[in-house]
Amino acid sequence: MRSLLFLAGLAFAASAQAQFRLPNLDINRLVDTAKNVGKAVKEIDEPEEIAMGRDVASRLLGAAPLVADPQLQRYVNSVGRWLAAQTERPDLPWQFGVLDHPNVNAFAVPGGTIFITRGLLDRMRNEAELAGVLGHEIVHVLRKHHLKAIQKGAQTALAGDALSTALKDRGGAARDKLIALGAEVYSRGLDKSDELEADRLGIVIAARAGYDAYGLPSVLQALQAMSAQDSTLALMFKTHPAPGERLDALSEKMQPLLDAYAGQAQLGDRFLRQIKK
Ligand SMILES: [Zn+2]
Numbered sequence: 025m026r027s028l029l030f031l032a033g034l035a036f037a038a039s040a041q042a043q044f045r046l047p048n049l050d051i052n053r054l055v056d057t058a059k060n061v062g063k064a065v066k067e068i069d070e071p072e073e074i075a076m077g078r079d080v081a082s083r084l085l086g087a088a089p090l091v092a093d094p095q096l097q098r099y100v101n102s103v104g105r106w107l108a109a110q111t112e113r114p115d116l117p118w119q120f121g122v123l124d125h126p127n128v129n130a131f132a133v134p135g136g137t138i139f140i141t142r143g144l145l146d147r148m149r150n151e152a153e154l155a156g157v158l159g160h161e162i163v164h165v166l167r168k169h170h171l172k173a174i175q176k177g178a179q180t181a182l183a184g185d186a187l188s189t190a191l192k193d194r195g196g197a198a199r200d201k202l203i204a205l206g207a208e209v210y211s212r213g214l215d216k217s218d219e220l221e222a223d224r225l226g227i228v229i230a231a232r233a234g235y236d237a238y239g240l241p242s243v244l245q246a247l248q249a250m251s252a253q254d255s256t257l258a259l260m261f262k263t264h265p266a267p268g269e270r271l272d273a274l275s276e277k278m279q280p281l282l283d284a285y286a287g288q289a290q291l292g293d294r295f296l297r298q299i300k301k
Pocket of ligand 1: 161164222
């Protein structure tokens with residue numbers, strides 16, 4: 025069935041990609057942004073943040089394509105943009121994409137591009153769970169978690185005059201290092217405190233948008249119930265604290281809010297219809 029759907033959607037694959045309006049990886053821009061590592065994060069302006077995110081997103085899209093299903097992509101975008109509209113950065117060029125990959129994962133790049141894998145979507149039962157996960161990723165963008173991590177990495181990797189060398193060194197090792205830098209943050213993961221903050225504030229965003237606040241906790245419970253040996257979880261478990269630890273942290277700090285907003289919308293039927301389970 026899935027392969028049939030895939031074939032049916034194939035004709036639309038190009039338009040799904042086009043929705044993203046991603047330019048080719050522009051290493052000069054990545055270098056220009058990295059050149060500013062000496063500056064504090066607040067001095068990286070929003071256009072630079074967005075440009076860097078587009079470059080990193082292009083790179084990550086090379087590893088797994090978008091699911092060739094425009095209806096699914098539109099649905100996840102509409103949920104994501106509704107959530108983003110509740111935040112203090114509603115005007116970023118927010119875009120949300122489902123990657124065609126069986127692994128369980130989701131991630132955000134600077135400037136407002138967020139990906140979730142088909143493997144994670146398949147583990148969810150309702151829209152409140154999707155909102156919980158997207159809310160978590162939206163917080164990474166709002167709080168510039170990845171932007172700060174990439175800057176920190178650049179300070180180490182490109183010390184001294186390596187930056188100016190990299191700028192002139194077309195096709196050289198220093199340039200390769202720069203390209204790898206952004207992607208590396210995604211295989212290494214963020215600090216645990218960033219992840220737990222994204223859990224807490226993501227729940228606030230989902231609740232503010234009208235969803236049952238237990239969406240994210242219930243996804244974490246589903247992941248906790250999966251075998252730790254399951255290879256589709258490997259990267260998620262490597263880059264995030266264990267689900268049990270995240271659940272404990274949430275109940276410690278967020279229990280009153282969770283209980284206050286537990287009765288809001290779950291939208292199970294709409295979710296299952298849209299993702300064609
Ligand atoms: Zn995260």
